[in-house]
Amino acid sequence: MxxxxxxxxxxxxxxxxxxxxxxxxxxxxxxxxxxxxxxxxxxxxxxxxxxxxxxxxxxxxxxxxxxxxxxxxxxxxxxxxxxxPFIAKFGTTVGPQISKIIEAGPALVLQELGNLGTILVAFPVAVFLLKMGREAVGATYSIDREPNLALIADKYGLNSPEGAGAMGVYATGTLIGTFVFAIMPPLVHGLGIFDVRALAMSCGVGSGSMLAACTGGLVAVVPDQKDIILALAAASNILTYATGLYVGMFVALPLTEWLYNKARPSERKTA
Amino acid sequence: MANQTNTTANLADDLPLNAEDERKIDVVKHSGLLLIACAIGLIANWVGTGTSPLVALPGMAVLYVACIIGLGFARFVPFYLPSVAWVSLIAILITIPGVPGAAWVSEQVEHLNFLALATPALAYGGLALTASEFAIARRSGWKIVIVAICVMIGTYMGSVVVADLFLRLGQ
Structure with a gap:
């Protein structure tokens, strides 16, 4: 050296x-x-x-x-x-579209609760299919970006099984999240079932690179809707900054805990 | 198992858990780093879209100022909001039709491709991964990879279904 x-x-x-x-x-x-x-x-x-x-x-x-x-x-x-600068550029796409954003307001706000879909999909896979223990709670309650990881660290400590689960999903998400979020939305769009605005406003999950990948993929397949895609994704990402931690703290984590205790009554914490 | 979780906690030492503590950031130092990021962003935009940096410069200057103000707000406003949230809000505000200069700002930032601006951040991101992060990913094993993919699909599709439902109801 x-x-x-x-x-x-x-x-x-x-x-x-x-x-x-x-x-x-x-x-x-x-x-x-x-x-x-x-x-x-x-x-x-x-x-x-x-x-x-x-x-x-x-x-x-x-x-x-x-x-x-x-x-x-x-x-x-x-x-x-x-x-x-990317986030700033994203914000500038919202202003000109503000009336369309307000029009989509209820969907935009309520889709934040749709983020709980992770529990619906990932929790059963982790607990019943893969037979994971309490790691499953930390791993599946949210997408485990920084604020969610901080919540787990605060509540259980990172040297707990819950902490290990959350960190595992965090690290994996860091490594492959961009790829998943670039590839998934255009394929879902290809199904032809969902409104492209719904696909766009779901891009804001709280991670800048996932946001970039998701919108980039969508704009590549639906270029004529570029302005509204960017604006809705930006708006939902800002909403996630504001609500993500609270949804996690007051809804997602208690719900995941409750489900885990139902699924494994014998393991119920006595502490 | 006890041993293993202990090392996991040690590995966690350099995870960005304290990233949200922006109250202590040095706005002056950050303005220098931001200048570097904006310069690389201009070149990314140039190579990616063919737009000359000179043409895109006014737009980038606006974004730069919005970022600095956002950082300042995160640092000095008495209640906490992450700087990225402030930056977004400022950027939205200055482009709402009717706000003085909004049309000019929109026109200038149009020269910047949003995706090109994200490329430098991802390059830094790949280089910034620490041995611990690779170690955590390896240690967690294949089960966590499957779960993580389910988490991402579930989070996205949950939102898509709810959003689509309410968009239909609103029509």
Whole structure:
């Protein structure tokens, strides 16, 4: 490890590397793959994330020569900074569409409760099919992004089974969430059952990269509805910032706990 | 098992759990980092859409100012809202028809492709993953991967079904 870069040079290398990744990914551009059900969409953000992982010092040892631990840490701070112009751009799509957003108001607000669908789908799979223990509570009560993870940390501690479940879904979501959210909405749209506005307003689940992937995929298959797709997705994402933690705290987590106790009465906590 | 959960807790040390504590952030330092992010965003937009950075610059400048104001609000307003929520609200406000300058702002940001602006964040995201995050994902095993996919499908489809239902009822 001779010639270990200082913090400043490490930072410089980081930004240059990101710039290089970004240029390559934007040159490749959006790619479409038609399959029977619909179209699978590949977005530059997917390549960017995948390339970032491939060049991550924890995976690709040669990168450690250029990227110090501090540079990796800076990279973590840069995610929240770099997503801000994107979020701002997203917000600017709402203003011009504000009357259409208000028109869709009830659906927009109530779909936040639809996020409880995770319990409906994932809880039975985890508890009955995969025979998971209390990890299932932390894993399935929400999409386990940062605020949801913080709630679990606060309530059970991260060194509990619930904490392990939540962290597992968090880490997996970080690794594959962008891919799932880029590929799923265009396929669901291909079914031809749902209003594209419903597909758009469900994109706001509280993670910037999932939001980008979801809307990017939808806009690629329904380009003429771009303005309304962006506006509804942005509006629902803001609603999730505001309501997500509370829905989790007062509805989703108690409900998941209750279901778990019903499903496994013998394990009921005596504490 | 006890051992295992202990190490899991240690692994959790560098997860972004405290990311929501924005009361202590240094707005000045962040404005510098944001400048770098915006510059890379302009280049992403250039390569991705062919729009020259000079044409897109006014729009990006507006977004930059909105972000700085949002960061300042998250830092100084007495009740807590994450900076991204403030940024969104400011961006919405300055583009509502009738607000002075709204039409100009909308016209300028139109030169920026929303997806190109997200590309730098994802590149940083891939590079920022720590050995612990890979370790947690590996340790959690295939069951968690299946559950995580079900969680994402359930969260999305639950919203889609409810939204679709109420959109139909509203017609």
């Amino acid at each position: 001779t010639g270990k870069p200082g913090a400043a040079t490490g930072g410089l290398y980081l930004h240059i590397l990101v710039l290089a990744i970004v240029i390559v990914c934007e040159l490749i551009g959006i790619q479409r793959l038609s399959i029977g059900l619909g179209t699978v969409i590949f977005l530059p953000i997917l390549y960017a994330f995948a390339l970032g992982i491939l060049l991550n010092p924890a995976i690709f040892k040669a990168s450690a020569k250029f990227l110090s631990k501090d540079a990796v840490k800076l990279s973590g701070a840069m995610i929240t900074v770099a997503i801000m």
